[in-house]
Amino acid sequence: MKDIRTTCAYCGVGCGIRATVTGDRAVSIKGDPEHPANFGRLCSKGTHLGETVGLEGRLLHPMVDAERATWNEALDLAAARMRECIERHGPDSVAFYVSGQLLTEDYYVANKLMKGFIGSGNIDTNSRLCMASAVAAHNRAFGEDLVPCTYDDLEAADLVLLVGSNTAWCHPVIWQRIEAARSARGTRLVVIDPRRTETAEQADLHVALAPDGDIALFNALLAEMRDRDLLDEAFMAERCAVPEGYVAGLDPRGHGIDPATFRALADLVAASPRMVTLFSQGANQSRCGTDKGNAIINLHLALGRISQTGAGPFSITGQPNAMGGREVGGLANMLACHLGFSSEERADAAIFWNAPNICAGPGLKAVDLFRAVHDGRVKFVWVMATNPAVSMPDAGFVREALARCETLVVSDVIADTDTARLAHIRLPALAWGEKDGTVTNSERRISRQRALFEAPGQARADWAILCDFAERMGWGRAFAFPTAAAIFREYAAMTALAGARGKALDLSHLAGLGDAAYEALEPTLWGGVHPTARTFSHPDGKARLVAVEAPVAAPADPEFPFRLNTGRYRDQWHTMTRTGLSPTLSQHRREPLLEIHPEDAALAGIEDGGLARLATRVGATVFRVLHSTAQRRGDLFVPMHWTDAMAGEGRANRLPLQETDPLSGQPGFKDTPARVEPVVPEWRAFLATRDEAALPSLLWWSRAKVANGWLCELAGNGAPDLEVILPKGTWLEAADMVRGMRRIIVLDKAGGLLAALYLTRNGELPPRDWVAAQIGNAEASALELLAGRPAVALPDRGPIVCVCHGVGVNEIAAAACAGAMTLEAIAGCTRAGSNCGSCRPAIARMLDEMNLDTQEAAE
Numbered sequence: 001m002k003d004i005r006t007t008c009a010y011c012g013v014g015c016g017i018r019a020t021v022t023g024d025r026a027v028s029i030k031g032d033p034e035h036p037a038n039f040g041r042l043c044s045k046g047t048h049l050g051e052t053v054g055l056e057g058r059l060l061h062p063m064v065d066a067e068r069a070t071w072n073e074a075l076d077l078a079a080a081r082m083r084e085c086i087e088r089h090g091p092d093s094v095a096f097y098v099s100g101q102l103l104t105e106d107y108y109v110a111n112k113l114m115k116g117f118i119g120s121g122n123i124d125t126n127s128r129l130c131m132a133s134a135v136a137a138h139n140r141a142f143g144e145d146l147v148p149c150t151y152d153d154l155e156a157a158d159l160v161l162l163v164g165s166n167t168a169w170c171h172p173v174i175w176q177r178i179e180a181a182r183s184a185r186g187t188r189l190v191v192i193d194p195r196r197t198e199t200a201e202q203a204d205l206h207v208a209l210a211p212d213g214d215i216a217l218f219n220a221l222l223a224e225m226r227d228r229d230l231l232d233e234a235f236m237a238e239r240c241a242v243p244e245g246y247v248a249g250l251d252p253r254g255h256g257i258d259p260a261t262f263r264a265l266a267d268l269v270a271a272s273p274r275m276v277t278l279f280s281q282g283a284n285q286s287r288c289g290t291d292k293g294n295a296i297i298n299l300h301l302a303l304g305r306i307s308q309t310g311a312g313p314f315s316i317t318g319q320p321n322a323m324g325g326r327e328v329g330g331l332a333n334m335l336a337c338h339l340g341f342s343s344e345e346r347a348d349a350a351i352f353w354n355a356p357n358i359c360a361g362p363g364l365k366a367v368d369l370f371r372a373v374h375d376g377r378v379k380f381v382w383v384m385a386t387n388p389a390v391s392m393p394d395a396g397f398v399r400e401a402l403a404r405c406e407t408l409v410v411s412d413v414i415a416d417t418d419t420a421r422l423a424h425i426r427l428p429a430l431a432w433g434e435k436d437g438t439v440t441n442s443e444r445r446i447s448r449q450r451a452l453f454e455a456p457g458q459a460r461a462d463w464a465i466l467c468d469f470a471e472r473m474g475w476g477r478a479f480a481f482p483t484a485a486a487i488f489r490e491y492a493a494m495t496a497l498a499g500a501r502g503k504a505l506d507l508s509h510l511a512g513l514g515d516a517a518y519e520a521l522e523p524t525l526w527g528g529v530h531p532t533a534r535t536f537s538h539p540d541g542k543a544r545l546v547a548v549e550a551p552v553a554a555p556a557d558p559e560f561p562f563r564l565n566t567g568r569y570r571d572q573w574h575t576m577t578r579t580g581l582s583p584t585l586s587q588h589r590r591e592p593l594l595e596i597h598p599e600d601a602a603l604a605g606i607e608d609g610g611l612a613r614l615a616t617r618v619g620a621t622v623f624r625v626l627h628s629t630a631q632r633r634g635d636l637f638v639p640m641h642w643t644d645a646m647a648g649e650g651r652a653n654r655l656p657l658q659e660t661d662p663l664s665g666q667p668g669f670k671d672t673p674a675r676v677e678p679v680v681p682e683w684r685a686f687l688a689t690r691d692e693a694a695l696p697s698l699l700w701w702s703r704a705k706v707a708n709g710w711l712c713e714l715a716g717n718g719a720p721d722l723e724v725i726l727p728k729g730t731w732l733e734a735a736d737m738v739r740g741m742r743r744i745i746v747l748d749k750a751g752g753l754l755a756a757l758y759l760t761r762n763g764e765l766p767p768r769d770w771v772a773a774q775i776g777n778a779e780a781s782a783l784e785l786l787a788g789r790p791a792v793a794l795p796d797r798g799p800i801v802c803v804c805h806g807v808g809v810n811e812i813a814a815a816a817c818a819g820a821m822t823l824e825a826i827a828g829c830t831r832a833g834s835n836c837g838s839c840r841p842a843i844a845r846m847l848d849e850m851n852l853d854t855q856e857a858a859e
Helices: 071-089 104-118 132-142 151-156 172-185 214-227 233-239 259-270 289-303 322-328 343-353 366-375 395-404 462-472 484-499 515-519 598-604 769-773 782-787 809-817 823-830 840-858
Strands: 004-007 016-023 026-031 094-098 123-125 159-163 188-192 205-207 275-279 312-315 380-384 407-412 425-428 437-440 445-449 562-567 593-596 611-615 620-627 635-639 672-679 683-689 700-706 709-716 730-736 741-747 753-760 800-802
Touching: 004 445, 071 094, 071 380, 071 407, 071 425, 071 462, 094 104, 094 366, 104 123, 104 322, 104 343, 104 437, 104 462, 104 484, 123 366, 132 289, 132 312, 151 172, 151 275, 151 312, 159 259, 172 188, 188 259, 205 259, 214 259, 214 289, 233 289, 275 289, 289 312, 322 437, 343 484, 366 395, 437 484, 484 515, 593 598, 593 611, 598 620, 598 672, 620 700, 683 769, 730 782, 741 782, 800 809, 800 840, 809 823, 809 840, 823 840
Parallel strands: 094 123, 094 380, 159 188, 159 275, 188 205, 275 312, 380 407, 407 425, 562 635, 593 620
Antiparallel strands: 004 016, 016 026, 437 445, 562 672, 593 635, 611 620, 611 672, 683 709, 683 753, 700 709, 730 741, 741 753
């Protein structure tokens, strides 16, 4: 068996993987030591990709409504419906909504088909939800969507500013590279984030600004550097266009930060010519996200800290191919390959594609697109590799829009997603492990993704599905691509149109790449190490400082007194259609939690571990509560991953408003007015079950994958419908009516455990892990199961901290008590923190707390 070199399916770091197929649907995963993004490192999600390549839940054949169909039937129907829609209502009545999960070749074909042949700009992507504001800021400042740094700059920097980035959780391999730089050369780290995340806990300085306080802070920093006479006047004069009076008029006092904290930050910035500012969703997902990006870029331009080793503003993407989609033009406000919609650019694209119906201008951005679906302007939507019924803001409105849509086509990997449930036509696409093509990571590095397995069932590559569809629409000659390599060659050739206009994106030297060379393609960095070193992409070659103003704070709203922030969990991904199938990754956080400061919770009467209803002006949902001093007073946090398939409540994106950045169209997920109130169920329960339970409508429920089945948490009012909740089999039951407790186990014919339900009205529920481990066990003791514990107590690991090696809190604490009081010592004793490193901040906090307890005891 030989290693297959491929690329990770998750975040925009773009880690290289060496995968060894070990069975029919089994694979061994390790990091690729030769890939320049990760040099062999992997995070917990990448490490456990092997747990997500099975066929559980897969869509394996086309479906029309609820019936199985052939490919010919499904594509003929889709083409007929689109053709009729265009004939009756024009090309802008149809749309594609695509994804950073697509490969560049898929993206290229979708964009060419929509903008060149259907004749509409209505193709947008879920990257609109995470990176569109950075794109707009780059275009304003540099004249092109261009990241001016590489990961190597992080390791050469004296100071790294992390803005709106919980890097240790969301980009763990980048976090490892930052940690290595801190250890090797003393790089200082500042985290600018309203929350005291695990990343912030490890920083030299945490700046806990208010939501949307970034512009005021970076304007104040620029003014402070001006007052300290640290601006690079020569660089600005030679390389930048600066709005008259802008820098001189900035006020260093308008930042809203504690003065001592601001002074410490300014001192670090002043003392660190090699400075990288890494910014991500916390900055972008805002109604003023573009201005935030430009405020960050302004500081770097004014200080001349760009286009040199260890310095620059660095937008890091959230998805594996968000950058590739941006390159080919997968956003509605781009034509293709960094081209705009001028008559000359449109004419060049039309000639290159031999396109009969080149679009007249930009299409609808994501939020506006679904508004247009809702009001009937868009009547045909094709959703590819994404789940907007969950991920869009005001997701209840989006579901209503999709339910109204005359034709909804969904091509996806999973049969039952919240979006697929609304589809008229479902098309089975390839998953990671079956795809073949390229992706581009956050530092502009193109890497190959290679197939590990044959296509299962009737699943097909997204680009091949689109090409067959195009043939049915009468454009087969323009889409007669035999391979992904042929698509890549055409895409690379098209980038010459951008190069001719002074853009850095020019891959035309790869346009002659043969199939064998494409198959063997090594990771390739376009634009060079510092693509803005000699010139910027504006016609005059100069960068632009963009005058930006801090938003005016909204008046307090007594009906919605809190500010809601949404974000990611460490070991989950997007809407969990992949990571939700991994027992290992489900250990970290098995349910969505509402994080609230303990003092705010006390005032609201919300108990730690209890339930609460979170509401905004557009929706409400119920969460389990976690008291956390990491939250600022008045702020709330919930994760964005859970879906109807994984929980009855806890759907975070029901809550954000449809308000967007006026330039980028990116929604403001990070600052929504909200209120919270306690929810007290009449009963609570948990259910361990071999097969996925068909749960009835309850007050609240959530499910998580475990080794041999599923673990569900339940809460409700009234009598639970146990006949629905539990499978058929032999029931054994214990009850304590005084305490309102029932315990039921269900056995199969061989005596194996099918399900175990533990319900209480006012008592405590037993620990979950031992019970869940008995699923399917024919030798499990019925008495022990009814008791909810083994007769002989097992070592209690405590909550899992390190999922890579399955190490719990109690094991780490025991090692520390035995003298292992450093991260390295803990790794040596328990292996915790020795793989992906994303748990290292949590371990460091535990060690700090134990040190503090020891010091206080000594005093």
